[in-house]
Amino acid sequence: MSAVASSAATARDYRWLDRAWTGLLWGLMTLFLVNIGMMIAAVATNSFAKRWLGTWLPEGWTTNWYVSAWKEFQLDAILWVTVEVVFAVVFLALLIGVPAAYTLARRNFPGKRLLMLLFLLPLMVPPITYGIPLATVLYKAQLAGTIYGVILANLIPAAPFVILVMTPFIEQIDPNLESAARVFGANTGRMFWHILVPLLGPGILAASLLVLVRTIALFELTFLTAGPDSQTLVVALYYAVFAAGVRAPQSVDAMAMVYMMVTLAWLLIALRFVNPTQLVSRVKEHPQPA
């Protein structure tokens, strides 16, 4: 009897503890999100503010900072460079990444583990570590400071990322479909276009959107290799904040808002196609117990 009673008591204790623990987690998460939300709201408010000194809200509202930021920082040129760099990186990363992922998913060959290591290392080493020797090499090849240098540098983490995302995706496609195509006489190229590309569509879309979002936000490599007319948005924003004393903070905030809108738009598009919980492993769906 007493054993039953005491186990019921500990169960009650545990339930209390569980509830406290859940409350703590939700509290922490809310605190985190509220503060980030307020942080973004502060930047947004400031970017529309006429004058804002130590009050809850600014004295007046204006959109002039966006106009002046657009002119001052030559945002049209910077945005164009960003678009060129990002789309070139996505295209090239897919072009070399998807075939490599296919081979890694389907074939076993000597040196495969070494090759996997080669593709994993760029993601495990801080970008500054290889960025500085890379910038030195690119300067010697006279590619640093040009848009080509920036594209090449950004490809180094992008291509392995495509490979890592695509390899498990290809592994779960039934190899029998390929064998069937072979039986009917398709060569590798035709099989690739008619069987694999349609089946891989969702995976390719997911990988390219993720590379796109990452490349827009990747700071260090662009910073080390860009010249004055090959800066992407994030590097231009860094220089604007770095030299903040020179310019009105509102105009820097306006630029920061433009940056956030660009990445946010792409991330929301990405999240329509990618379930964020399935980035690494694809889940077997089980019916939940009622």
Add this chain to the structure above:
Amino acid sequence: MNAPRAPFDRTLLLVVPAAAFMLLLFVYPFLYGLALSFNPKEGGALANYQHFFTTDNLWPTIWTTLRLALPATLINVGLALPIAFKMRVKSPYQRWATTILVIPITLGTVLIAQGMLTYFGPKGWLSQFLQFFHLYEGAIRLTHNYWGVLISLVISGFPFAFLLILSYITGIDPVLARAASTLGANPRAQFRTIYLPLLAPGLAMCFCLAFVQAFSVFPSAVLLGSPAGPTRVISIAAYEAAFEQYDYSLASAIAMIMGLVQLVIVAAVLGVRNLMYRGPVSGGKG
């Protein structure tokens, strides 16, 4: 039909462009940098490394960086693990909650820095709020010091760690946990005996990736910290050597030291994982 022979598998050629690219643009510059670091402007082969470890504003940068990166990574992974565990069950909230938690990824370090300067600043909303409710009267100092950089590392690193851990957790077959609960295991026991051992490889990977991000902190250390003092991290030292003193040889040496420290941490994490983890490598993946 062709005569049977062992043909060369041309599929293997598909991996060649990617491998060649990585060799040319990752391995070659790395080796070039390594060689360059042993060819200093003056002195013997090891002069750069001697210089690094004997100069007062260089070698302490290792500790400065570790003092920022290790707590930031521990906070990020430590918070992301229980929250992701709570969200493992598929529900209408799961997708919304993950989407909201992922949004800070889009902010990027520079925007976070700018936002924190505005929001946590002496006249920002946070200090106004605290003073309005008389919670804290003094000036809050959360920017231009150690804490500013640490907070920005948590803001930028947490969503990433959360996303990665969540996708590892949802990859574990829920049947295993359900079997355990049939045997009377409460969620805590399920976590300890089912999830944690199976998660060990994923956690180790997540820790390494989160640590890389925190370890290479550069923009927030400059914009939110005090880059001359307590947040003079190793990447600032490397950048100054390369682009302010134009001493690429010294800069490469610093970059190599940075990579080495990173590798030591990764090796330590993998060692801990091997202590924790017993079972097949891909166990539980559906």
